Amino acid sequence: MAPSQSPIRIVVLISGSGSNLQAIIDACQAQQINGHIAAVISNKADAYGLTRASNAGIETKVLSHKEFANRDDYDTALAQLIDSFSPDLVVLAGFMRILTPDLVQKFKGKMLNIHPSLLPKYQGLNTHQRAIDAKDAEHGASVHFVTEELDGGPVIVQARVTILADDTADTLAQRVHEQEHVIYPLVVKWFSEHRLTMEAEHAVLDNQVLPAHGADYQ
Numbered sequence: 001m002a003p004s005q006s007p008i009r010i011v012v013l014i015s016g017s018g019s020n021l022q023a024i025i026d027a028c029q030a031q032q033i034n035g036h037i038a039a040v041i042s043n044k045a046d047a048y049g050l051t052r053a054s055n056a057g058i059e060t061k062v063l064s065h066k067e068f069a070n071r072d073d074y075d076t077a078l079a080q081l082i083d084s085f086s087p088d089l090v091v092l093a094g095f096m097r098i099l100t101p102d103l104v105q106k107f108k109g110k111m112l113n114i115h116p117s118l119l120p121k122y123q124g125l126n127t128h129q130r131a132i133d134a135k136d137a138e139h140g141a142s143v144h145f146v147t148e149e150l151d152g153g154p155v156i157v158q159a160r161v162t163i164l165a166d167d168t169a170d171t172l173a174q175r176v177h178e179q180e181h182v183i184y185p186l187v188v189k190w191f192s193e194h195r196l197t198m199e200a201e202h203a204v205l206d207n208q209v210l211p212a213h214g215a216d217y218q
Contacts, residue, residue, distance in 0.1 A: 008035035008088035008192045013095035014042045018049020019177060020093040020114060020184050025056045027185035034192040038085040041078070043097060059085075065097065075103040082107070089191055092146065093184070101148045109198040111146040112191070114184050116176050118142060118158055118213075123151035128169040128176065139163050139172060141180045142214065143187045145198045154203040155214035156196065159183045183217060 010028075012021050021040065027033045040053035045062045053060045063081055068074035079102075082090060092113040104111070117127040119142040131139040140160040147153035159179035163172060190196040196205050203210040 005034060005194060009038045009086055010035055010089045010091055010188065011082050011085050011087040012037055012040045012049075012053075012091045012093050013082075014040060014047055014049035014093050015044050015096040016047055016049060016094045018047065018052045018093060020180055021049045021091075022052050023181035023185050024091065024093070024188055025052065025058070027189065029056070033185065033189045035088070035188075038087060041081060043095070049093070071098075071100055072102070075100040079103050079106050089188065091184075091188065098150060099146070104146055104148050108147070109145065110191075112143060112156075112184075112187060113146050113151070113153070114141060114143050114180055115151045116141050116173070116180070117151075118160065119144060119151060119155055120212075126169075128172045131163060132167060132169065132172065136163055139176060141176050141183065143183055144214075145203060147201070154198060154201060154210070155212065156187050156190075156203045156205070156210065157183050157214040157217045159217055186217075 014021055025037060028036055037058050039059045039061060040049060041061045041063060042050055043063060043065045050060045061081060063078055065074045068077065088110060090107050090111040118140045122130050138160050140158055142155050142158045144155045145153040159182065161175045161179060190205060203214065205215055
């Protein structure tokens with residue numbers, strides 16, 4: 001990474017506890033990421049992730065979807081709020097809303113999401129139980145660029161977790177979360193070092209188009 005590259009500004013969107021947010025905060029504080037979190041935005045005022053952000057001295061904003069008549073109006077306001085912090089990167093960290101195409105297009109190529117499955121398997125919710133019910137040998141998490149297709153953007157990296165015979169959705173989720181806290185800061189680090197881009201619906205790392213499952217990890 002060239003010393004002349006300026007630190008990136010990151011905006012993180014959350015709805016809940018913010019454990020992935022915490023992993024990224026920690027990586028920024030450890031200077032593993034060439035950037036800082038400019039703001040954390042939540043659609044829920046009681047999201048614990050807001051406390052995590054405040055504890056780290058990060059500005060927080062709450063924009064409740066309940067105050068808007070429809071998704072389009074909410075996402076228009078959300079886009080304006082995100083824009084007000086001039087981010088280089090927008091990180092979805094447990095933001096439990098389906099985004100409108102206009103919002104996705106606005107931040108295309110600089111919006112990331114993490115999903116608890118080995119995409120393209122198990123888009124949507126209840127992924128851990130679905131993997132167990134399908135008797136899969138392994139499960140995991142994927143970090144991907146956000147596109148208009150729900151959980152369908154180009155995969156950047158995946159972490160794989162072996163499904164044990166006695167796993168429940170909760171025990172499996174716990175091990176997947178541990179991996180999420182490793183791979184999400186890693187991808188943000190790559191982006192902050194200008195090594196990661198999205199080009200023609202593909203994720204590109206170090207000028208190489210990544211395969212469908214993303215970069216090799218572990």
